[in-house]
Structures are given as C-alpha cells and as structure tokens.
Ligand SMILES: O=c1ccn([C@@H]2O[C@H](COP(=O)(O)OP(=O)(O)O[C@H]3O[C@H](CO)[C@@H](O)[C@H](O)[C@H]3O)[C@@H](O)[C@H]2O)c(=O)[nH]1
C-alpha cells in the first residue's frame with residue numbers, strides 16, 4: 063500500500079531556536095562561573111560552602127540535561143487528507159484496538175468512562191476496523207452496566223448523529239456543556255431537532271447513572287447478565303469478560319465493544335495498570351488482533367475525531383516501518399483551573415521538552431493517548447523486522463505463555479497477517495480469552511519482563527517506552543489542532559501531591575533497576591542523547607534532596623550568622639544575581655511564547671519548588687525505604703472530576719486556592735515555610751543593626767533574599783496557616799511542623815556556637 067502513496071503523509075519540520083540556545087548557553091556559563099567561584103573560595107569556608115557547591119553542581123548537571131533536550135526541537139505535521147486521497151477508499155486502513163483502563167468506580171466515576179468510550183466509538187474511521195476494550199480493575203457492575211451496556215445503547219444514536227453532522231467534539235458531556243457554544247440559528251431545523259433529542263437522551267443516561275451511584279446499589283439483581291458480579295470483591299474475583307457489542311463487519315455500524323475485568327487474587331501481584339494493559343493485549347489478540355493499539359486513561363476522551371487518521375499518517379507513512387514504534391499525543395487537559403495554580407497542566411513542558419525530545423530518538427511514552435504497533439509490544443526489534451523466521455517464532459512461543467490460540471495470533475501479528483477477518487465472531491474466542499486473563503497465566507512467561515507493558519515501576523509508561531527505545535526504535539509526537547485527547551488534571555493539593563509522588567517513585571524505581579538508561583545506552587541501542595533525556599526524567603526524585611539542602615542553607619546561614627552567597631561588596635555577587643534574573647526572564651518568555659499568562663508562569667515556578675521539595679521527596683523516601691520493608695510502592699489512582707464538580711472553568715478564586723488534608727505530605731512544606739518565616743524576620747531585624755555589629759562573615763542580603771523568595775514560593779502554605787476547612791492546614795500538621803522547625807533552628811544555633 064505504501065508504494066501507491068505519493069503525497070507526504072507527514073513532515074518533520076525543524077524548529078528555529080537560536081535565541082533559546084543562546085539563553086541556554088548563557089545560563090550554563092553563569093552556572094559554571096558560580097561553581098568556579100565556589101571552588102576558588104572553598105577552603106576559606108566550611109561545610110556550608112561544600113554543600114552549596116554540591117547542590118550547584120547538581121543544578122548545573124540538570125541544566126546540561128535540559129539543554130540537551132531542548133537543543134534540536136522538531137515538529138511533526140500530519141496530513142490525514144493525503145491519507146484518504148492516497149488510499150482512495152478508507153477501507154484499506156488498518157484495524158486498531160482501542161484500550162481504556164479504569165480501576166476505581168469512586169475515583170473514576172462511570173459518567174467519565176461513558177464519555178471516553180462514546181468519544182472512541184464515534185471517531186472518524188471505518189467502524190468495522192475498530193474494537194474498544196475496557197479494562198475494569200475495580201470489577202464494578204456499575205462500570206459494566208452504565209459505562210458499557212447503557213452507553214452502547216446511547217451510542218446507537220450518538221455515533222450516527224456525530225457522523226451525519228460532522229460534530230467536532232464527540233464526548234457528549236463536552237458537546238452539551240454551556241461553554242461549548244454552537245450557533246444554532248444558522249443550522250437546519252432537522253439538526254436542531256435531532257440535537258435536542260440527543261441532549262434529552264444523554265440527560266436521561268446521566269440521570270440513571272446519578273441515581274445508581276447515589277444509591278450505590280447495583281443496577282440490577284445479580285441474575286442473568288450480572289450473575290458473575292454477585293459477591294465479587296474488587297481485589298479477589300474471577301475473570302469477567304463480556305462482549306457488549308459486536309460489529310458483524312459493517313463499515314457504518316458501531317465498533318466492537320468488550321468489557322474485561324481480569325482475575326485477581328489476594329496472593330497474586332496484579333501489577334496495577336501494566337498488568338491491566340497486558341491482559342488487554344492478550345484478550346484483544348484473541349478477539350481482533352489489530353496491528354495497532356491505542357490506549358487511553360479512562361478520563362482521556364477523543365477531542366479530535368480524526369485522531370486515528372493522524373496517527374496512521376505517521377505509522378503508515380514512515381519510510382520503512384522499522385523506524386517508528388509509537389505515536390504519542392500530548393496530554394492536554396480540559397477545564398483546568400485558571401493560571402495553573404498547581405503547576406501540573408504541563409503546557410510549557412510539552413511545548414519545549416516534548417518538541418525537543420521529538421528531535422532526538424523520540425518523545426517518552428506518556429501512558430495515554432498513544433498508538434503502539436502490536437508486534438513491537440511483543441518484543442520485536444528493528445533488526446528482526448526483515449525476517450520473521452522459525453527462531454523468532456520459537457522465541458515468542460517460549461515467552462508468551464501456554465495458550466495455543468494466543469501464540470498463533472502473535473505469530474500472525476509478527477508476520478503482518480493481522481486484523482479481523484470479515485464476519486468474525488468474538489464469542490467464539492471467549493473461552494480462550496478467559497484463560498489468558500487469569501492471574502496465573504503470566505507465571506513462567508515473559509509478560510512484564512520482556513514483552514508487553516513492563517512491571518516493577520509505578521510509571522509503567524516511561525519504563526515501557528524506555529524498553530522500546532532501548533531496542534533502537536524511534537517514536538514520534540503528534541500535536542494536531544484541535545488537541546487529540548483531553549483529560550482531567552488534579553485540582554486539589556492532596557491529589558496533585560500524590561500523583562507527583564507516584565511519578566517520582568516510579569521514575570526512581572526505573573533509574574535504580576536493570577532498565578537504567580545508562581546501561582541501555584552503553585549495551586543496547588538507546589541513543590546517548592536520548593539517554594540523557596531519560597536521566598533528566600528519572601532523577602526527579604533525587605532533585606528533592608539537593609533542593610531541600612539548598613533551601614536549608616540560607617536559613618542555616620542566617621541563624622549561624624555566616625553566609626553562602628557573595629556579599630554585597632563583592633563583585634562576584636553579580637553571578638548569582640545575573641543567574642537569577644536570566645533564568646526567570648528566560649522561563650517567563652517561554653511561558654509567554656506558549657500563550658500562557660505571567661500568573662501561570664509564577665504559579666509554575668512556585669509549584670516547581672513545592673513539588674520538587676515535597677512530593678518528590680516522598681517519592682524518594684518510598685523508594686529508599688522499600689528494601690527495608692518500610693514502604694510499599696503502590697499505584698494510587700488519581701481522582702477524576704468532571705468540570706461541573708469543581709465550579710466550571712475554575713474562575714472563582716476559591717477553586718484555585720490550595721487545598722490540604724491530614725496527610726503527612728504537608729508537614730515538610732509547612733516546616734520549610736515556618737523556618738523561613740523565622741529566618742526572614744531574624745535577618746530583617748539584623749539588617750537594621752548598625753554596620754559596626756556586622757563582621758564580614760555574617761549573613762547578608764543574599765541569604766535574606768533567598769529566605770524571602772522561599773516564603774513567596776510557599777505562599778499557598780502561608781495562606782493555609784490561616785485557612786479554614788480544606789483550605790487550611792490541619793492544626794496537628796502545624797504543630798508537628800512547628801516542632802520540626804524549632805528543632806532545626808535550634809540545631810543551627812548549636813552547631814554554629816560549637817563551630
Ligand atoms: O491498578 C490500576 C491502577 C490504575 N489503572 C488505570 O491507569 C490509568 C492512569 O491512572 P491515573 O490514576 O489517572 O494516573 P495519572 O497520574 O493521571 O496517570 C499518568 O501516569 C501514569 C503512570 O504513573 C500513566 O499510567 C498514565 O497513563 C498517565 O496519564 C487510569 O485509567 C486508571 O484507571 C488501572 O487500570 N489499574
């Protein structure tokens with residue numbers, strides 16, 4: 063097919079960044095000057111300078127990693143219209159299995175899953191080439207019944223409606239929301255009438271779900287279709303697989319829809335999302351065996367109905383198939399709070415780091431909104447592409463487990479004989495599918511270690527992507543307009559902190575494992591600049607230690623009456639001042655160029671400090687304490703809320719105010735704030751004293767400024783000291799933090815007097 067394509071399906075366009083490179087280099091040189099200054103004066107000063115030197119060396123190292131990532135940005139532009147022209151008939155397109163994972167019907171309400179599934183079912187693609195599989199780790203009849211059975215009924219109306227009128231947003235909650243204004247006046251009577259009907263039907267569906275969720279009773283008595291759900295515990299139950307909708311080869315019907323809740327038993331590790339993805343891979347292999355797999359988190363609905371066509375442009379358009387393993391769409395969020403108060407919307411991150419890594423071996427796999435090739439998930443290397451020989455097949459045989467049907471489908475996948483034959487009957491494979499979804503199936507196989515999604519990290523996405531890059535594959539990021547998928551972003555302090563903690567934990571687990579990118583670069587095919595990009599990401603947890611130490615320095619110096627920054631009269635002071643100014647102007651310009659506000663920039667700067675020193679610190683400790691059995695790294699599911707729950711759009715001031723709870727995760731931040739409030743006051747008082755009382759070693763303006771800056775960074779905590787309810791830091795947390803702050807300051811004083 064590729065040979066008949068003449069117009070390019072995608073283009074790789076280098077992005078100009080001379081100015082950025084210049085600022086990057088300037089900052090790098092300023093960092094080097096600071097290090098030189100430290101080295102020259104190290105012997106005149108004590109431990110504080112050594113500590114400062116170590117921290118600044120780490121910051122410089124991190125900066126080199128950032129510089130490497132941003133140096134050669136590229137943009138991939140896809141042309142779906144060329145795809146349709148080239149193939150003439152859309153029927154020639156490959157089939158795609160679409161996976162949705164969900165784990166908890168409370169944190170991930172059924173209405174969210176309904177919308178994601180509906181948006182997937184309604185994409186612009188021949189429907190008989192699509193199958194949607196929903197994995198439910200919560201084993202909830204609510205999810206099964208509403209997200210799938212009821213949704214598939216509604217889909218019978220919704221999908222034809224979307225296609226007939228070429229609706230752009232195919233998640234109904236979004237389409238019918240008020241901020242999605244449609245000029246109904248210039249539309250036909252017929253359209254208005256049908257739209258009204260859709261809206262009524264959708265509201266009816268919502269109402270049913272609401273009632274069931276509130277009563278928290280199962281939607282039915284456990285008979286018939288639901289018998290399997292009776293007396294299940296979410297962590298201990300047999301496999302449940304249900305074919306909700308079967309497409310009998312009709313291009314304009316609905317895509318196949320299958321519900322899977324893999325078996326779980328207390329004594330078997332289930333490997334969280336990675337385990338779910340592997341079960342999905344196996345079950346779908348038996349049922350539809352599409353050569354491409356799209357996976358989304360349950361909250362990531364399709365926002366651009368052409369998304370599969372965009373992905374196909376890259377996957378079919380790469381010169382040799384052997385190049386590109388996966389196509390990653392960025393995580394974009396809907397209805398995020400205004401100006402990103404939690405600093406977690408990642409707009410600027412995707413803009414610079416995303417396009418930057420695209421110019422290296424390719425973007426990281428982000429766990430959602432990504433198209434994979436099935437054979438690569440089965441462990442294929444670029445070298446093996448040309449010949450699928452007996453040895454390779456034997457190899458697969460030994461790894462994939464003892465299901466004959468699965469082995470056969472895997473061989474088909476490797477040989478390129480994939481896709482659903484016409485009149486394919488899903489039910490005929492259900493028995494084999496139950497078998498491969500058992501929790502015992504993976505014993506003695508290589509699932510999670512050599513094929514599929516990889517185990518051992520709570521960021522299974524990064525680990526899986528790294529293993530793919532390690533084999534020499536590339537990846538591409540695709541950022542169509544409008545964005546391909548939209549999802550939820552945490553909009554509360556506790557949720558956001560827990561998510562960041564999980565990431566830091568998972569990333570550090572990878573760094574300390576066999577999968578460490580440094581080995582992959584030395585002994586496998588991970589390109590060294592890509593390796594550096596991974597090192598940047600995987601060291602998030604370690605950064606917390608250096609930042610925390612650096613934050614302790616000004617406080618220590620003020621109490622101990624020493625200094626770690628050049629004094630006002632020293633010309634060397636220009637170095638940190640210039641560094642501070644250049645860095646902030648530079649990051650600010652990044653935000654402005656990405657269309658973000660000054661407030662968003664500041665919120666992100668501030669939250670970067672809070673996240674690094676607090677959430678990542680917890681991630682660091684949970685990894686460090688794991689070998690001693692003092693901690694367990696678990697995948698804590700992020701709470702998802704529809705915008706209506708949080709006051710729509712988040713313009714109101716209260717919604718963007720930081721929230722707290724009783725979690726110990728808020729102790730260190732409160733401690734840092736209390737320490738710096740104290741030292742700020744102490745140093746301001748000292749600055750008032752006549753100069754005669756100052757010897758040249760005493761703390762100076764630099765330290766005072768640092769303390770002040772940290773207080774500003776922790777300003778949400780400051781407000782939390784006086785806040786009420788969820789906006790206030792609990793009294794017990796304040797008490798613990800005050801004790802810690804006192805002990806720290808006391809210790810500073812003691813060591814200073816001894817020294
Ligand atoms: O035991 C589990 C736990 C989670 N999930 C699903 O995994 C997805 C991601 O979980 P979520 O709580 O939303 O985590 P986020 O932090 O929002 O997810 C980001 O980070 C994860 C890695 O930590 C990636 O897997 C995700 O794709 C990425 O969006 C959701 O659909 C969950 O239902 C499961 O299926 N089984």
Ligand SMILES: [Mn+2]
Nearest residue numbers: 359361550700
């Ligand atoms: Mn999520």
